[in-house]
Amino acid sequence: MDATPGSAPGPDAVPDADAAVVAGEPVPSDRIALDRDRILAAALAHIDEQGLAGLTMRRLGHRVGVEAMSLYRYVPGKEELLDGVVELLIGDLRMDPDVLHSPTHGWQDFLQRLAHGVRRVALAHPRAFPLVASRPPEAPWLRPPLRSLEWVDAFLSGLLEEGFSDEAAVAAYRSFTSFLLGTLLLEVSAHGADVGPLDVVDDHQADDVEASRHATVWRLRHDLAHDASASEFEVALEALLERLTLIRSELG
Template identity: 35%
Template structure:
């Protein structure tokens, strides 16, 4: 007889923080983030909800732990990837692709990486390995950190947008006309057909990686001043 994950069959396994977190991730995958509660998670594990507090402090701690599980999956994906001096850029690409893949694999849980402000050890180990490889390749540490921040935002942001918009293999929608209001000028319909209708998310993602890595390798004008964002003050 089939049993659900974390159900009665698993009661023989001792309850532990890793098991609680992994089951929480599975529940979010299946039912969505909003559906998760300590009571429901306890039922999924075959225990009273209060038993979970022996392993997590509260729901925020539970969700922080789910973020750690997600980053652990990313770390597993990039372990063994080339991060030596000769292949540092390949390691960066592997990291970006792994981040994108985690959003695709866990679209309900992945937004937690952004909404929960926590940097778990797996994330820091990935970054540390990339920085070590960059420095070994004679790349300045500061720009390497800048690149990794940008890559992280780019990979997560683009993948979350794809998940939210439901992008397929090509295009923004099955029919671009579904995205347009009635009466839109014909020339703008043509723009939409090219901009959205012919889009390839995978190719677009790789193009972004290429542009960022080329930008890091390009010589910098020492006289150029950094661009700062300015926000007008009151009055």
Template identity: 50%
Template sequence: MAQKHLTRDHIVLTAIAFVDQHGLDALTMRRLGDVIGVEAMALYRHVSGREDLLEGMVANLIDNLFEDDLMTETPSSWEDYLQRVANATLPLAREHPEIFPLIATQPSEAPWLRPPLRSLRWVEDFLSTLQRFGFSDENAVSAYKAFTSFLIGGLLLQVHSTGVDHLIGFDGDEASNEESDLSGYPTVIKLSELLGQDHSQREFDDGLDDLIERIRWTLTK
């Protein structure tokens, strides 16, 4: 009976939940089948293999951004649109840290589809929206490239913003301090408190503001 109701969407959503809980390395077709309650071979009727499954997971998360409250409202300006896209995408990185790196690394449908806005639907929406606000062809494409470069970098930093102090052994844990001999790095030790501060949200917001200013400047040239 389970196989009768099995769909690609159900498989993809179950895989997303599995990776969120157990990590990407733990995902296999056999384990996913066990979670769903079917033999692994039953999954192959809906996904051709693990790579197809990973692409389905990425596509699901990216396209679902269109359902975010920020994206269902009509933007008042191109600046407002960029703010909405950026802040709709931000929770994606935070809520799915095990999956988000896939969005940056999985091959896309075409080489000019840039992560994280890597679907044809997203590129169409992005470029057409900017052109409705008066962007030329060249300025719209340039903004798409600049914005996606900022976004993927900023969101990957959000994924990895677990605290520099923990990563390099500033958390007071004896084991980590034994593994990280910092005696030869006096400047790092001196600045350890500053390095350990997490300002990722402010840096993301500031970077987005700076990008919007740069795009605005190009429009006046």
């Protein structure tokens, strides 16, 4: 049904360039400067405000003032759009001045800064943060929320510089990411985020050429791919029980 005269357009309305010209308003068309960064920023803003479920290419086009077809010049489809939103979130971590790319003040300080940086991203974009967990990573043996080759390489290289063995660095990476993901998904769910169900990652989507450019990740890729879920669960459970034992002794 067509909108009645004077009524506000719905979220799926197609921008009417002719009507805009007649009304003396800015023209919602391809004549508006458009690029991939602007589209991704608009998509992230939409998710922040309305959640992921309502994001469509048509609504996104309406938000930036163009027809949906114009978006496909910059993002081939919704899957690529969501991957781009994840890139923006990871970019926020890169721009955080408190997050270090190497352990200049010891590995504990390095991990604390990194953990708090990821948490700040989650709190700034709680409705978008589950995408960090659900979108396929740059390689199948990478784990969210540290899901980019750049950050995993920085993490592993930093711990190796601090005297960790290969095995210890990989174990620390797994424990650290499990802690962050579980804690932060619970936290953003309290802020209204939809945290399930998550996408299934296709193990064949790895880009070996890109991964091989990150020397530490590439060298340890087989260790990273090893499934140690059961032992990690037991270690985490034991750590929890030890913590509860300490609490019991302290609080009586």
